[in-house]
Amino acid sequence: MLQVDGSTASPERYRRQILLDGWGTETQEKLNKSRVFIAGAGGLGCPVAINLTSAGIGNITICDCDTVDVSNLNRQFLHAEKNIGRDKTASALQVLSQFNSELNYTAINDKISAGNVDDLVADADIILDCLDNFSARYALNECALRKHIPLVHAAVWGMEGRVTFLNPPETPCLACLFPVAPAQEEIPVLGVVTCATGSLQAMEAIQFLSGSRPSLSGEMLIMDYSVMRQQTLEISRNPDCPVCSHL
Numbered sequence: 395m396l397q398v399d400g401s402t403a404s405p406e407r408y409r410r411q412i413l414l415d416g417w418g419t420e421t422q423e424k425l426n427k428s429r430v431f432i433a434g435a436g437g438l439g440c441p442v443a444i445n446l447t448s449a450g451i452g453n454i455t456i457c458d459c460d461t462v463d464v465s466n467l468n469r470q471f472l473h474a475e476k477n478i479g480r481d482k483t484a485s486a487l488q489v490l491s492q493f494n495s496e497l498n499y500t501a502i503n504d505k506i507s508a509g510n511v512d513d514l515v516a517d518a519d520i521i522l523d524c525l526d527n528f529s530a531r532y533a534l535n536e537c538a539l540r541k542h543i544p545l546v547h548a549a550v551w552g553m554e555g556r557v558t559f560l561n562p563p564e565t566p567c568l569a570c571l572f573p574v575a576p577a578q579e580e581i582p583v584l585g586v587v588t589c590a591t592g593s594l595q596a597m598e599a600i601q602f603l604s605g606s607r608p609s610l611s612g613e614m615l616i617m618d619y620s621v622m623r624q625q626t627l628e629i630s631r632n633p634d635c636p637v638c639s640h641l
């Protein structure tokens with residue numbers, strides 16, 4: 395585990411977002427005190443992390459078990475060529491902490507599983523699911539439920555990106571939406587698609603942390619970037635869901 399502690403926050407840095415309607419220094423202080431757990435430092439994790447860092451989320455944990463591969467570079471923009479072969483979390487931490495030295499960062503090089511997820515997530519206020527495999531996603535979903543922490547789920551496939559905010563019992567959980575894990579495969583993906591989808595995912599987290607209702611609570615946004623069209627589908631709980639039906 396790598397840690398970097400930030401210096402004192404300067405309000406001037408956030409002046410342009412403090413000007414947002416209903417925002418003010420009070421909202422900014424809320425963000426500065428918030429804790430996020432970013433699961434994955436890949437295609438979605440990179441835009442999520444940089445957006446939450448630039449918004450001034452005070453305590454950022456990022457977790458990944460992979461090293462940087464040349465095939466990551468078309469979309470995972472926190473990782474430079476010189477970091478090929480290095481742990482993704484170390485590579486991400488270096489960029490993020492240089493970009494905003496006022497925040498506290500924890501980088502965990504570990505594989506998320508049912509056995510360690512509760513310790514890894516610790517006391518986060520929100521979880522960002524930026525993963526690419528369903529066994530870790532399910533572990534994260536169950537941890538979110540046990541700890542009553544909302545989870546922002548996102549996924550991409552080709553030119554399509556999906557985002558939803560999950561916080562049972564107000565919304566379904568991930569197992570309601572995907573009772574069976576989709577087949578694991580190498581998916582086609584373009585950097586613009588992961589970057590845009592991860593940014594929408596970060597927006598949902600910022601909405602929640604700032605005290606607003608996330609727009610995608612109980613809804614799934616589906617963006618088709620090939621034609622710049624979107625759909626928002628209502629999603630509902632599975633009354634027989636093995637994970638959340640007891641709520």
Ligand SMILES: [Zn+2]
Nearest residue numbers: 567570635638
């Ligand atoms: Zn469920």
